């Protein structure tokens with residue numbers, strides 16, 4: 001049995017490429033269709049209603065492409081929209097939060113910092129999911145406005161990035177936290193500057209790791225693995241493909257070609273592929 005239908009992966013911009021990179025390592029023989037909603041970034045400053053409507057538009061479009069699985073490579077969508085939209089689609093949809101909460105509970109981490117966008121923090125999705133599994137845990141959620149823009153501009157190793165990260169991380173360290181969840185898929189690119197602030201390279205938890213594991217299990221258990229070659233990744237954005245291609249090339253360590261997908265196109269769920 002082989003299922004060559006693509007896997008959908010989406011985010012507001014280049015952040016989800018930190019998830020796609022892990023997918024390509026763990027599940028290299030799959031076809032991927034990546035969408036970065038660059039016309040509407042940052043998602044973190046949008047309302048829950050707006051985010052749900054964006055998620056539906058994007059998932060409707062993916063539905064028209066007959067995907068076998070959709071991955072919200074965006075914590076903000078996972079936090080605000082997954083539970084609401086999941087049952088409306090015939091294909092499985094996964095987010096980043098539940099697999100990460102399970103990992104934290106299994107490892108019995110007690111004092112956890114979560115850095116994320118304002119919308120993710122406002123939803124308390126991480127806090128609720130972790131506390132449900134481990135009511136003893138102490139969760140400190142910190143919204144980090146500005147970090148997404150720093151990463152989108154490719155300034156993730158700059159002095160500016162270090163100063164911004166320091167302001168958000170130091171108060172968490174003062175609380176004596178054991179681990180920090182990178183609760184936004186843009187933040188793994190800030191790993192080096194965060195480590196400079198924490199002086200502890202073992203502190204960070206990247207939720208992408210656990211979503212990728214869940215995706216692999218899902219494909220295995222449901223006989224949805226692709227065995228046919230060749231396979232490829234296609235990239236779409238809602239604005240500025242050239243900038244996405246530039247930053248994406250650095251993040252994925254390979255050339256990428258991105259096409260512009262007009263918001264009207266995905267609103268109408270018409271396929272460009």
Ligand code: DGL
Nearest residue numbers: 012015043044075076185
């Ligand atoms: N990368 C996304 C996340 O994981 C969204 C960032 C944004 O657009 O604010 O939350």
